[in-house]
Amino acid sequence: MGDAPIFVAYDSTDVWASPHLFLLDEQGRPTGVAGVPPDYFSETGQLWGNPLYDWQACAREGFRWWIERLRRTWELCDIARLDHFRGFSAYWAVPADAEDARAGQWQPGPGMALFTAIRRALGDRPLIAEDLGDIDEAARGLRRDSGLPGMLVLQFAFGGPSEHPFLPHNHTPHAVAYTGTHDNDTLWGWWRSSPEVHDHVRRYLGIDGHDLAWDLIRVAFASVAHTAIVPMQDVLGLGSEARMNAPGVAEGNWRWRLPEGAADPALAQRLADLALLYGRASPEA
Secondary structure, three states: OEEEOOOOOOOOHHHHHOHHHEOEOOOOOEOEEEEEOOOOOOOOOEEEEEEOEOHHHHHHOOOHHHHHHHHHHHHHOOOEEEOOOHHHHEEEEEEOOOOOHHHOEEEEOOOHHHHHHHHHHHOOOOEEEOOOOOOOHHHHHHHHHHOOOEEEEHHHOOOOOOOOOOOHHHOOOOEEEEOOOOOOOOHHHHHHHOHHHHHHHHHHHOOOOOOHHHHHHHHHHHOOOOEEEOOHHHHOOOOHHHOOOOOOOOOOOOOOOOOOOOOOHHHHHHHHHHHHHOOOOOOOO
């Protein structure tokens, strides 16, 4: 599975080669930049700083830039995860000189027109919507209309009402279940820093928490979601020192590497046993 980030960097070849597809001033500087409002990860929101698309200009060209971008992604990968799906419904536009993301406003995205153009040009390709964050009914409707599976993250499931869509009894087949994503802490890091969810997790799963990471790996594999994804840090039972990324923090991310020899056969067999048990692999595999 590859990743298709929604935005590109200001100093990218994309902006240099196609400046008319971005919201730039006469000097070629961004008039606004991307981010998200205050959320679970940051009280001041996340100021990403990427230039914003001129979606009207993109539409006039039949979304050719996006079509070619995804065509190339599928040449490199079997499946693509479409980052920040919410931004295709409405995106958070922040003034270019703002100190943080709180000064932003929601602006309309391209909506279903983009996905219709992609499907017409490329056919039905395996694409997953990263539909996390501040999701409203319009964004949920766009995901339904586009027919894309969404994401179910177990770390976000606990501590709330029984109707929460990420709780396993509410999972749906047309989805991808995760213990956590690259933006989450590891399972053990999350457990140690979130005592407020302990009672709910213990009662819901009928566990005492001593093998928390593998308990939730089992839940992800048992989900009716058609795909289950588990970060290697959770398989290894690592803590916050192995966290991949901290959203809203510019430094110190993406440094974790799998230690040599850590992926031992016993762990592989344990995963294989769960995959067989819950029908995620065939005995011949």
